Amino acid sequence: MSFTSTSVSVVAAILIAAYSIGQFTSKSIATEIEIAAPASAIWAELANTADYADWNPFLKYLSGDLRVGSTLAVTIQSIGNSTMDFTPTVLVSDEAQELRWIGHLGFKGIFDGEHSFVLEETPMGTTIFRQNETFSGMLAFILFALIGNDTESGFKAMNEALKARVEEKA
Template sequence: MSKHIVRMTLGIIILLVVLYIATLVAANTTITEKSIQTEVVIDASPSRVWQVLTDFEAYPQWNPFIRRIKGEARPGEQLTAELNVGDLTMTFQPTILIVQPERELRWIGRLFIPGVFDGEHGFIIEQLGRKRVRFVQSESFKGILVPFSGGILKDTERSFQEMNRELKERAEGQT
């Protein structure tokens, strides 16, 4: 093997080790954390909002943010989701963490390995009256790439708001 190939291989190995260590450090610190939260009041029962939220097959008909999602709403299930954020379309595979019917759905998605760019996404349905709820959609982002993601986080917040509006319309029976 030539010296050039050995040096290049060694350089790549060192770079990977440094990235791995940075990932471990980032995974254990809150310096690289950002959160988004949006909410909307919906004039529908918790069961109706839950039914619309968890009817993944119908997402292409109404959801401008999560265009497609495959899988079932149960803890441990790995979903395949296609998102529209600004001008970007992304596919990722989050794992469901919490399913509390008519109350909460939560999953975590990761870019590559833990600590690079992790997002814990939550949907909470808070009953305000017999046929009125507050729907809260949030995401906490952690990882070494979070400080460099300002633009996409603004687009993500707009996408949350668009989804909330469409969910409200569908749950209230207007579509």
């Protein structure tokens, strides 16, 4: 076996191993906040994507149809960092219950992020708003180490801003 074919085989084995490890070592961020409003009021703000720039400190821009199978154009920005644009695909869109999408860096399996907003009404008339993301893929472990804390801070900032906006209108 030549040096070139051996090198290609080694690189291929490393990439396959990294992909496999990335699929089984996903990293997640989970945040939640209680909002003194019904889920329908919170959903109305989430669905009004044209106003995100006015109130949302993390999700700066979102364009597209919030319908299963649709591709969105999204811009996020963690505090103190530059913006990041991506085009996720909507997986779930249940009005006043859940919005979930998945995005990929490059192509599936390199660095994937499945993001969700889940709204759960409580017996007291408030809503628990959960914002979660699970990262997977070959580079998940490495990239999560670089962006995890800033992303979680961005989620929390958005949650607080959403709470303030919805409760102000209630």
